[in-house]
Every structure is written in structure tokens, then in C-alpha cells.
Amino acid sequence: MTVEINKEDIFRLAKKLCETPSPSGFESEIREVLIEEIRDYVDELWIDSMGNLIAKKAGQGEGKVMIAAHMDEIGLMITNIDKNGFLRFVPVGGWSPRILPAQRVLIRTIDGNTVHGVIGIKPPHIEKPEERQKVIPLENLFIDIGVTSDEEAKKLGIEVGSIAVIESTVERLGNPDVITGRAFDDKIGVVTAVETLKVLEDSKVDAYFVFTVQEEVGLKGARTAAFSINPDIGIAIDVTIAADVPGTPEHAKIVKLGKGPAIKVMDGRAGSGLIAHPAIRDLLIAVAKEEKIPYQLEVLPGGTTDASAIQITREGIPAGAISIPTRYIHSPIEIVHLEDVTNAVKLLAKAIKKVDSAWINNVLRRRIK
Ligand SMILES: [Zn+2]
Numbered sequence: 001m002t003v004e005i006n007k008e009d010i011f012r013l014a015k016k017l018c019e020t021p022s023p024s025g026f027e028s029e030i031r032e033v034l035i036e037e038i039r040d041y042v043d044e045l046w047i048d049s050m051g052n053l054i055a056k057k058a059g060q061g062e063g064k065v066m067i068a069a070h071m072d073e074i075g076l077m078i079t080n081i082d083k084n085g086f087l088r089f090v091p092v093g094g095w096s097p098r099i100l101p102a103q104r105v106l107i108r109t110i111d112g113n114t115v116h117g118v119i120g121i122k123p124p125h126i127e128k129p130e131e132r133q134k135v136i137p138l139e140n141l142f143i144d145i146g147v148t149s150d151e152e153a154k155k156l157g158i159e160v161g162s163i164a165v166i167e168s169t170v171e172r173l174g175n176p177d178v179i180t181g182r183a184f185d186d187k188i189g190v191v192t193a194v195e196t197l198k199v200l201e202d203s204k205v206d207a208y209f210v211f212t213v214q215e216e217v218g219l220k221g222a223r224t225a226a227f228s229i230n231p232d233i234g235i236a237i238d239v240t241i242a243a244d245v246p247g248t249p250e251h252a253k254i255v256k257l258g259k260g261p262a263i264k265v266m267d268g269r270a271g272s273g274l275i276a277h278p279a280i281r282d283l284l285i286a287v288a289k290e291e292k293i294p295y296q297l298e299v300l301p302g303g304t305t306d307a308s309a310i311q312i313t314r315e316g317i318p319a320g321a322i323s324i325p326t327r328y329i330h331s332p333i334e335i336v337h338l339e340d341v342t343n344a345v346k347l348l349a350k351a352i353k354k355v356d357s358a359w360i361n362n363v364l365r366r367r368i369k
Pocket of ligand 1: 070186215238
């Protein structure tokens with residue numbers, strides 16, 4: 001296999017996917033974009049009853065590997081339209097209320113049209129001194145779409161249950177390999193999986209690339225897909241926190257931008273997320289060393305990925321994860337380094353090629369008697 005990974009392709013696909021809204025439970029639009037992107041590279045392609053998109057690349061021997069990257073992103077859902085046309089909302093997924101005021105939003109109407117709005121904020125001139133120090137609670141925020149009545153809002157197709165995302169485009173920064181945008185969590189993981197399936201050839205096991213739904217609201221799609229595929233191992237591709245910015249002490253940076261993909265050791269508060277299966281963790285480390293791919297080890301003190309759900313499906317499925325170092329996660333200005341993505345693709349593709357039935361039956365699990 002000659003791994004030809006092109007940073008331009010990664011940027012182009014990241015832009016296309018990140019600029020397609022896909023809050024949890026509303027992944028149909030991005031799923032169609034993905035189908036067009038991958039249909040020529042896979043042996044089988046289907047949508048399961050949860051809405052996951054599953055792509056199979058057949059291998060030459062026994063065994064099944066499941067790769068999971070989630071298509072959904074955190075978003076907002078409209079709960080109320082008041083008589084003056086202002087919209088109230090609840091978060092879908094984990095938003096910090098600090099992030100939302102003064103953002104532009106894009107609302108998808110019931111007919112699939114777009115309405116632009118803003119999350120309004122009181123000007124400093126009329127703010128009380130104590131208000132300046134405080135985070136505005138989510139329930140006090142509202143979306144202004146520039147109309148003056150609920151009828152006008154409804155005529156535009158906005159209803160209770162309409163979804164919204166913060167408006168944000170994907171752009172290159174001062175270093176053109178460093179890009180910013182919304183929903184790199186986890187569309188940059190989706191890009192990694194897509195580029196991997198394109199370059200993957202002659203694997204010894206069947207590779208199932210699962211673009212999962214509803215990760216941000218409880219790892220739901222991965223759980224059911226893992227049950228139906230019943231793989232020998234599962235690897236999630238997601239983002240992790242690069243806190244390598246001013247104000248964070250060296251010991252608390254978790255991982256650093258541009259220093260290579262992270263190989264997961266543990267995540268969740270006190271290990272409540274995933275403790276990566278040692279054989280998978282070690283396989284990824286060995287491949288990185290062998291192929292001279294830079295990598296970092298990741299112990300993430302909060303949050304987890306689809307791998308946690310895969311691991312405790314059926315009688316247990318050994319699971320691990322590769323993470324893309326990402327600054328400012330769960331904000332509209334997330335940052336990733338294209339070199340980290342390229343290296344994650346290399347690592348994943350080479351690791352899948354290492355998996356065979358001998359490894360599964362002798363290293364991963366072992367019959368004693
Ligand atoms: Zn994620």
C-alpha cells in the first residue's frame with residue numbers, strides 16, 4: 001500500500017462536512033454528502049435503522065474491525081417562539097453557556113431552508129456592573145431572526161423542534177496547515193476515517209467504517225452498530241483536547257497541536273469513559289514507532305468517545321481510540337493541524353493492515369485450555 005494522503009483533500013472535505021449542519025439526531029444531510037464521497041471506494045454501503053452510515057471494505061481473511069467516527073455535532077433546538085418572534089432554545093449536546101452569546105446562528109426550517117439569526121446580548125452601556133462578571137444562563141438566551149411576530153417566524157418554516165448551529169466557516173490560519181472551524185468534533189474524525197478507507201488496500205480483515213449518529217447525546221449510534229456488526233475490535237476516531245495555550249500549566253495540556261495523533265490510554269472522569277484495551281493501545285504504539293509516525297499518549301480527564309459504547313456491547317468488544325489534537329473543543333472556533341490529521345490517517349490505515357486472525361486469537365484473546 002502506498003499511502004497517498006493529500007492535505008488539500010483533507011481541507012476540502014473538512015470544509016464541506018463542517019459547513020453542513022448535523023446536530024445529533026439530524027444527520028441526514030451530512031450522510032448524503034458522505035455517501036457521494038465514499039461510494040466508489042467501498043464494497044458495501046448501507047444506512048442502518050438508527051441512521052448510522054456503514055461502509056464495508058472486504059479483507060482477505062477472517063476477522064472484523066469497526067472504525068467509528070461520529071457525524072453528529074452539538075447544536076441547538078428551538079423550544080418556543082414568542083409573540084414578538086424571538087426564539088428560545090435548549091442545547092443539543094454539551095455547550096458551555098459562555099460560548100453562545102453574540103454568535104450568529106443558522107436555523108434549518110422544516111422544509112430544509114436556512115434562516116439566519118443571532119443570539120442577542122445586552123450592550124455593555126446598559127449592563128449592570130455585576131452582570132459584566134457573570135455568565136448568562138442558557139435559559140436566558142434567545143435567538144433574534146429579525147421578525148416581529150410568531151406568525152412571521154412560522155411562515156419561514158420555523159417550528160418547535162427546528163434545529164440550529166452556530167455559523168462558522170472553515171478557514172486556514174496564519175500557518176496554512178492550521179485550520180479553524182465549527183464541529184471539527186467530530187467531522188475531522190469523519191475526514192480521517194474517509195481518507196483511511198480511500199487508501200486502505202489488501203487488509204486481512206473486513207473493515208467496517210461506521211459514521212455514527214447521536215454520539216454527543218450518549219454514544220447511541222455506535223452502541224447499536226457495534227451490536228449488529230459484532231466486530232473483533234473497535235477503534236473510535238475523535239478529537240481530544242489540546243490545551244497547549246497560554247494560561248495552562250505544562251502538566252495540564254493533555255496533548256499538543258501538531259505533535260501527532262493521540263493514542264488513547266484512558267478518558268472520562270477517573271476512567272469512567274474508556275480504558276483502552278492494552279492490546280489495541282500497544283498495537284497503535286508499535287505501528288507508530290515502526291512507521292515513524294509522531295504520536296502522543298492521551299489521558300483525558302473528562303469526556304469520552306464512541307469507543308466506550310463499543311467496548312461494553314455484547315460480551316465486550318476490545319476497543320481503543322485515535323484522537324486528533326484540537327484546541328477550543330465545543331466552540332465555533334476549534335483548531336486542528338492538518339499534519340495531525342494526515343498522520344492519523346497513516347496510523348489508522350497501517351494499524352488496520354496489522355490486524356489478522358492470528359493477532360485476534362493469540363494476542364487479543366487467548367484460549368488457555
Ligand atoms: Zn466527538
